[in-house]
Amino acid sequence: MVLGAAVVTWILTIREMDGMDAGPGTDLGGLAxxxxxxxxxxxxxxxxxxxxxxxxxxxVSRDRERHRGVYAPTWVFVAGYLVAWTLYGLAxxxxxxxxxxxxxxxxxxxxxxxxxxxxxxxxxxxYELTPLKTxxxxxxxxxxxxxxxxxxxGVGGGLVMGVEHGLWCVGxxxxxxxxxxALGVMSVLWMAIVAAxxxxxxxxxxxxxxxxxxxxxxxxxxxxxxxxxxxxxxLTQPGTHAQGGMADMPGMDGMDK
Numbered sequence: 001m002v003l004g005a006a007v008v009t010w011i012l013t014i015r016e017m018d019g020m021d022a023g024p025g026t027d028l029g030g031l032a033x034x035x036x037x038x039x040x041x042x043x044x045x046x047x048x049x050x051x052x053x054x055x056x057x058x059x060v061s062r063d064r065e066r067h068r069g070v071y072a073p074t075w076v077f078v079a080g081y082l083v084a085w086t087l088y089g090l091a092x093x094x095x096x097x098x099x100x101x102x103x104x105x106x107x108x109x110x111x112x113x114x115x116x117x118x119x120x121x122x123x124x125x126x127y128e129l130t131p132l133k134t135x136x137x138x139x140x141x142x143x144x145x146x147x148x149x150x151x152x153x154g155v156g157g158g159l160v161m162g163v164e165h166g167l168w169c170v171g172x173x174x175x176x177x178x179x180x181x182a183l184g185v186m187s188v189l190w191m192a193i194v195a196a197x198x199x200x201x202x203x204x205x206x207x208x209x210x211x212x213x214x215x216x217x218x219x220x221x222x223x224x225x226x227x228x229x230x231x232x233x234x235l236t237q238p239g240t241h242a243q244g245g246m247a248d249m250p251g252m253d254g255m256d257k
Contacts, residue, residue, distance in 0.1 A: 002047050002048075002050070002051050002054050002078065003047075003048065003051065005043060005047060005078075006043065006044055006047040006048050009040050009041075009043040009044035009047075010044040012040050012044075013037070013040050013041050013044050013188070013191070014188055016037055016040070017037070017186045017187075017188055017191075018188075020186040021184050021186050021187040021188070021189075021236050022184065022186065022236060022238060023109075023183070023184045023187075023235060023236030023237055023238045024109070024113060024117045024182060024183060024184060024235075024238055025107070025109070025113070025238055026184055026185055026186045026187075028093055028096050028185070031093065034089075034093055035086065035089065035090070035093075038085075038086065038089040038093075039082060039085075039086055039089075041191065042082055042085040042086070042089070043082060044191075044195070045191060045194065045195040045198065046081075046085060046169065046173075046195075046198065047078070048195070048199055049140070049195075049198050049199045049201075049202040049203055050078075050081060050140075050165075050169065050202075052143050052202075052203070053140070053143035053146070053165055054074060054077065054078060056143040056144055057072075057074060057077050057143070057158075057161070058074040061073075061074065061158070072152065072153055072154060072155070072157050072158030072161070073155060073158055074158075076155050076158035076159050076162065077158045077159070077161055077162040077165075078162060079159065079162060080158065080159040080160065080161065080162020080163040080164075080165075080166060081162040081163070081165055081166040081169070082162075082166070083159075083162070083163050083166065084162075084163050084164075084165075084166025084167045084169065084170055085166055085169070085170065087170075088170050088174060088177065092177075092181060096181075109237065109238040109239060113238065114225055114226055114227075114229040115226045117182045117183065117222075117225050117226070117229070118222040118223060118224070118225040118226025118227070118229075119222065119226065120178055120179070120181075120182040120222070121178075121179050121182050121183065121218055121221050121222035121225060122218065122219045122221075122222025122223065122226075123175070123178070123222075124175035124176060124178045124179045124182075124218050124222075125175075125214070125215045125216070125217070125218030125219035125220075125221075125222060126215065126219065127174075127175035128175060128211050128212070128214050128215035128218065129212065129215045132171060133171075133172065133175070133211065134208060134211075135171075136168050136169070136171035136172035137172045137201060137202070137207065137208055137211060138208065139165075139168045139172070140165075140168060140169055140172050140202050141202055141207055141208070146165065146168075172201075172202075173198055176194050176197055176198060176214075177194070179194060179218065180194045183225075183235060184235070184236055187234070187236065189234045190234065197214055201214065
């Protein structure tokens with residue numbers, strides 16, 4: 001069910017975002033539209049890596065129902081997980097609107113925009129090396145202890161557990177999502193790259209050590225974007241797309257003036 005939902009949401013996301021990649025500073029649109037797209041994106045990107053936790057939760061819930069009459073629906077757990085990522089998305093949207101309202105001219109792509117994007121990507125790489133990242137990643141890679149010792153019964157309990165696990169996941173991956181926002185949140189290419197990194201770190205053996213390699217790669221990518229953004233493969237240059245980019249954020253028109 002979870003993998004099926006991930007496949008469907010990937011298809012929907014690709015169809016919805018076709019031709020919308022405007023690079024850094026892509027206009028996020030109205031709140032209702034953005035939330036719908038964001039939740040679909042998170043389901044596509046995060047559910048595959050969350051599958052081990054979902055499977056363990058489902059098994060423990062069924063076992064407890066048989067032996068104790070205590071049950072927490074798996075779909076409620078998944079919904080709670082997506083609630084946590086929705087909260088992250090809303091915070092990012094609020095920050096975007098605040099920046100757009102302030103109209104900081106230095107963020108225009110022909111000024112310090114590439115440097116700002118490069119710094120954001122490099123900072124995400126630095127976060128990969130922090131103890132907090134390691135602790136959150138260990139939680140995401142070890143679902144059994146969380147489910148066995150933190151199990152809550154009923155629909156409300158399943159929802160709370162889903163939100164709690166989702167917050168751990170946000171702690172693990174918020175930096176990687178920052179990379180997505182920085183390079184182009186409507187880019188299917190960068191979305192796929194970030195989703196692959198999340199999956200590798202959470203699922204594959206030695207994922208914690210692989211996060212160190214991710215850190216080096218992101219720091220190098222951040223420097224590359226800051227110094228020579230036009231040479232970065234797959235990075236759409238703002239202002240070259242019909243939909244715009246950082247130059248077309250509300251309050252950032254007239255980039256070339």
